[in-house]
Amino acid sequence: MSTQATVPGTAPGTARVAPGAPFGRALCAMVTPFDESGALDLDGARRLAVRLIAEGCDGLVLSGTTGESPTTSDAEKSALVRAVRSAVGPHVPVVAGVGTADTRHTVELALAAEQAGADGLLVTAPYYSRPPQDAVEAHFRDVADACGLPIVLYDIPGRTGTRIEPATMIRLAEHPRIVAVKDCAYDLLGTQKVLAHTELAFYAGCDEQVLALYAIGGAGYVSTVANVAPRQFRSVLDAFDAGDTAEAARRQRLTIGLTELMMSAGLPGAVTAKALLARLGLPSGPVRAPLRPAGREAADGLLAAYERLVAEVS
Template identity: 55%
Template sequence: MSDELFTLAAATTGAPGAAPFGRLSVALVTPFLDDGGLDLEGTAALAEKLVADGADGIVVSGTTGESPTTSDAEKDHILRAVLEAVGSRARVVAGVGTNDTRHTSELAQAAQKAGAHGLLLVTPYYSRPPQEALYQHFTAVASATDLPVMLYDIPVRTGVAIETATLIRLAEHDRIVAVKDAKGDVFASSEVMARTGLAYYCGDDALNLALLTHGAVGLVSVVAHVAAAEYAQLIRALDSGDLPRALELHRRLIPAVRGIMTRTQGAIMAKAAVQLRGVIRNRTVRSPLIPATDEQVALLRADLAEAGLA
């Protein structure tokens, strides 16, 4: 990671355009051993590889990291392994969101104790809280530690969106500084960016270019498991005003986005993709997920080849 990128990553969000969690973060898969146990050596090696390829942020224990099936103790081990591996060179953000405010606050405090640089808080899932309840949940957890917070707005998974008015209220909290946006509503996201100092990160690889051109400061990407260098180039192209180059990279990566994000659940295919590259030993996932089939891997291999990522 360049000194310039690290300086920007370390900035606070006092001014529009600052990137508190880096420019290119990867929503990290959690490598497992053949028996389903944590592969902490593989986790550290994967984080090292991604930072070497151009990522300046790593998000652990998000949905892509199979957080619903890892214990609190395992989450702590994963976070500490990544911090030890790359914490001096990248922003390491801990996913701590659950649909229990008290449990989420406890996870947030444990992440701070472990040394996390920030927190990712997903909208409480399944419960479908009303907007006032969302506001109270997020502010309670943000007040439980001294860490900066990235809200994760992904209604397709959680069943409820964080509405524009709620995001504007939440932006008033000193520690709520960013949004990982997977709402799929670029206009709504643009309005929040226009009316607050929240740093927006695209959390939907299909919309990376679109949201960046509307003012997002960076990405929290799954496809970057195999395209970190390319997405770092895309961000640099936009920074320099070279939209044609950014568009060229975006179009080149469409097959990779298709292969990882549309054929089945993203964590399944992201893990298969990094196994294809020889970075992790297997594509084991924990139930209720199932590993990618040989047929799915064959299609993925062709998709990556089409994207120039073979």
């Protein structure tokens, strides 16, 4: 695996290693393409993955929330990792989502992802059962002990029902294979506490917080909106790294219109990302039930917001 994070003025995959960004800075939470029958579209996944890397992503996160992981089988998850790995080559970081409500099942998925060629694992707190923090900690340690891949803690209590509390993260950071956090907790104070006491790499999982988290020491982002606007999101970090914080702030603000429509307008990100990808003629396909496709009006609005962003941020 490459741990390179591209710096301003360099092409993806050619930059020097950036400290504190184990999977690069600009990661896309990639959709899982399906064909019209609803089957896994591995050719589409390969083509989309190659495009995302060519357009500025340092790495890809598969089978996360945007990747519709609750409705893909274990075999499909492994096949997706193998297909994307074959498409992007050995030097692009590929992180596989393996979070489930069951520790034993999560370990099985982690081992399968490792065998399929993943470079890292994205692991949620167990959902639905709402375990206490000592059990949450034990869950992550069991997964980390069972396999050889680095782990990204996925803190998204709005979906799992359980927070990975800052104190729990600080303890988990002692494990040599727990290296990063995808932060969707909307708790900037808690995030700063963990940043102050650990070397965990924090990736913004909420697109509107990309610059804010990066400015206080975050590693970068894992973005849903990057499925359709990878260069525009990357440019926020590039401007900041070049020392032009005013330009970075301007570019972050310009992304908000599309981010709001994709992430905060009542439809899940998987639905909006696939609707817009389809309008752009890129691999996507339908969503799986219980999700339902975006309507024409929503898709029209997404396309218009995308076109405005592209016109404003080259």
